[in-house]
Amino acid sequence: GQQLNQSPQSMFIQEGEDVSMNCTSSSIFNTWLWYKQDPGEGPVLLIALYKAGELTSNGRLTAQFGITRKDSFLNISASIPSDVGIYFCAGQLEGNEKLTFGTGTRLTIIP
Amino acid sequence: SAVISQKPSRDICQRGTSLTIQCQVDSQVTMMFWYRQQPGQSLTLIATANQGSEATYESGFVIDKFPISRPNLTFSTLTVSNMSPEDSSIYLCSVALHNEQFFGPGTRLTVL
Numbered sequence: 001g002q003q004l005n006q007s008p009q010s011m012f013i014q015e016g017e018d019v020s021m022n023c024t025s026s027s028i029f030n031t032w033l034w035y036k037q038d039p040g041e042g043p044v045l046l047i048a049l050y051k052a053g054e055l056t057s058n059g060r061l062t063a064q065f066g067i068t069r070k071d072s073f074l075n076i077s078a079s080i081p082s083d084v085g086i087y088f089c090a091g092q093l094e095g096n097e098k099l100t101f102g103t104g105t106r107l108t109i110i111p
Numbered sequence: 112s113a114v115i116s117q118k119p120s121r122d123i124c125q126r127g128t129s130l131t132i133q134c135q136v137d138s139q140v141t142m143m144f145w146y147r148q149q150p151g152q153s154l155t156l157i158a159t160a161n162q163g164s165e166a167t168y169e170s171g172f173v174i175d176k177f178p179i180s181r182p183n184l185t186f187s188t189l190t191v192s193n194m195s196p197e198d199s200s201i202y203l204c205s206v207a208l209h210n211e212q213f214f215g216p217g218t219r220l221t222v223l
Binding site: 088097099101 | 115144153169203207210211214216
């Protein structure tokens with residue numbers, strides 16, 4: 001099935017650094033969601049975006065819904081050890097319908 | 112948000128057998144979904160399970176292989192039938208609530 005292109009595939013950063021990742025699609029979505037998945041767990045919703053151009057924050061996380069509705073980015077400021085994990089974007093055409101997931105960005109913090 | 116539980120959390124099964132995975136949510140929801148996450152991969156939707164109607168399967172997934180039940184608004188099951196090692200994956204259920212989707216902890220299946 002279709003997957004969204006997410007980059008980078010992996011990141012190795014030092015604690016305290018800022019992180020930026022993005023997600024692109026060849027087709028339009030009306031909702032963008034960002035999830036984090038820890039080992040052995042299901043994805044946990046971080047931020048939901050419902051409107052083109054929308055910029056939303058959740059603590060140290062900021063996400064934007066691209067104007068073209070074909071992309072989104074997620075920033076994490078001042079990274080901490082618990083930020084380690086895999087981050088997935090997901091696009092949705094209509095509310096409460098199925099999600100199309102990105103390929104994932106694995107974040108590792110170097111001690 | 113919704114609290115979702117899955118049983119079993121993990122299992123090791125023999126080739127040719129079947130496993131039924133249960134998903135329970137703490138509130139009534141119309142839309143439930145089943146996803147597969149192969150090792151090191153992203154999530155792929157298997158099917159959408161709505162209460163009172165047959166599940167809708169995505170391309171590449173068929174009812175004979177992945178039969179789904181949705182007897183009420185808080186519960187669903189996914190069966191992985193006639194398993195082969197290629198079915199080794201994490202199977203996740205999710206629910207749609209207030210235009211957001213929440214996931215269960217997943218069932219890690221290993222087929223020998």
